[in-house]
Amino acid sequence: MSTTTATPEKPVTVQALPRMGQLDFLRLMAQGFRGNFAPLHEAVKKYPQGIETRIVRQRCILMNEPAGIEELLVRNQRCYHRRTRSTPLKVFTGESVLTLSGEPHLRQRKLIQPAFHKSRIDAYADTMATLGEQCAARWRDGDTFDMHEQLTALTARIITKTMFSSDIEDDVRIVGEAIDTCLSRSGRYVVPAVGKMLDLLPLRSTRLIKHSLGELDAVIYRFIRDHRRAGGDLDDLLSMLIAARYDDGSALTDRQLRDESMTLFLAGHETTASALSWTLYLLTQHADVAERLRAEVDHVLQGGRSPKLDDMQALDYTRRVFTESMRMFPPVCGVDREAVTPNTVLGMDIRVGDLLIVTPLVTHYDPRWYPEPERFDPDRWLPERAESVPKHAYIPFGGGARRCIGERFAWMEGILLLAIFARDWTFELAPDARIQARLNITLRPSNGVRVIARRRPMKAT
Secondary structure (H helix, E strand, O other), rough: OOOOEEEEOOOOOOOOOOOOOHHHHHHHHHHHHHOOHHHHHHHHHOOOOOOOEEEOOEEEEEOHHHHHHHHHHHHHHHHEEHHHHHHEEEEEEEEOOOOOHHHHHHHHHHHHHHOOOOHHOOOHHHHHHHHHHHHOOOOOOEEEHHHHHHHHHHHHHHHHHHHHHOOHHHHHHHHHHHHHHHHOOOOOOHHHHHHHHHHHOOOOHHHHHHHHHHHHHHHHHHHHHHHHHHHOOOOOHHHHHHHOOOOOOOOHHHHHHHHHHHHHHHHHHHHHHHHHHHHHHHHHOOOHHHHHHHHHHHHOOOOOOOOOOHHOOOOHHHHHHHHHHHHHHHOOOOEEEEOOEEEEEEEEEOOOOEEEEEEEHHHHHOOOOOOOOOOOOOHHHHHHHHHHOOOHOOOOOOHHHHHOOOOOHHHHHHHHHOOOOOOEEEEEOOOOOOEEEEEEEEEEEEOEEEEEEEEOOOOOO
């Protein structure tokens, strides 16, 4: 499901990247974690290709040149491992395709890739649309609510149905609330030693995390037991994972199934909810874009029908709106790679132990590729304009062998739900809304997105 006609990267060589002092770099990163991204956006104007620093004794490179990002994530990917010892995700997802590195990662990715084949994912379109319709039908004209909360519940329902064939209200509630609890407190694990120490203390946050993980484990292991007893293919993702076999004929253990299921919950639930929340927020601030979106939806869904998989290509402006929203508010804001083999990036020698970081919060605001990068402009993704954007200057789903395995699922879910909402509703930001980005594992609105829903008048058919 391609979104741009981006050009491949051209070879680039640099002698060295500008150096930044350790304290200045840490201050820059700390401001980003607090939701103040202006210094990062200024940094890309001053240091367009990237910067180099040291964190304690480790050489650290913030890479922003698309050709360098391609070398890091694609051409030289075997020279790097994910820095899993410091990722908060490992606390929740264990040894999954998201946290494994090297050959174990490639082996796991090869095993689960068939579950995300185009035909399998496309089959979930009707489920996404049906659950989206049910969510929108519960709203009433003039209702004020937190859109992020609504979308978090909806995407939890979608991933629970498509992954486990369950629509039991308690299962959906437990999954949504437990993941929200874990993610909202994931920052404590950014420094592993601090996270481990806090886990030993009788803190309320520690009790909440342990309780939430216990509830999630209970639900997931119950699903695994039920699926194994049922046998056969229930036409969901868990059935595909249970049926999958490694080259030696062995299957995933219950623990591996649990870890992969937890990963898919996080990737297929939280990230999409955040991406859609920011999209609907941006639409409240840009009436002209919202009106064009509604006009396209009215044209494609004549008579007010529900969107189908076959409508995806015709919902071109809807796609561009979602694309531009994820440029400005990328759901996942960074990847890191630690060199395990000497190699070169942009002609620079990279030594074992060097740490390279890529963040869309910088790359997506590079004025070389995005004129007026702070402006919400879906038309920058028209083919004639998008073709000048280098492929690795737009990376909301990462790149290379670690590119998000559920990317097609996310695009389909986002576009179908946007079409459903735009068909029936307009939204305005509530007077008491306090919009503030919070960077944890994902970029989420820390205070939600409070909106007032206005029902659109029925169109004559």
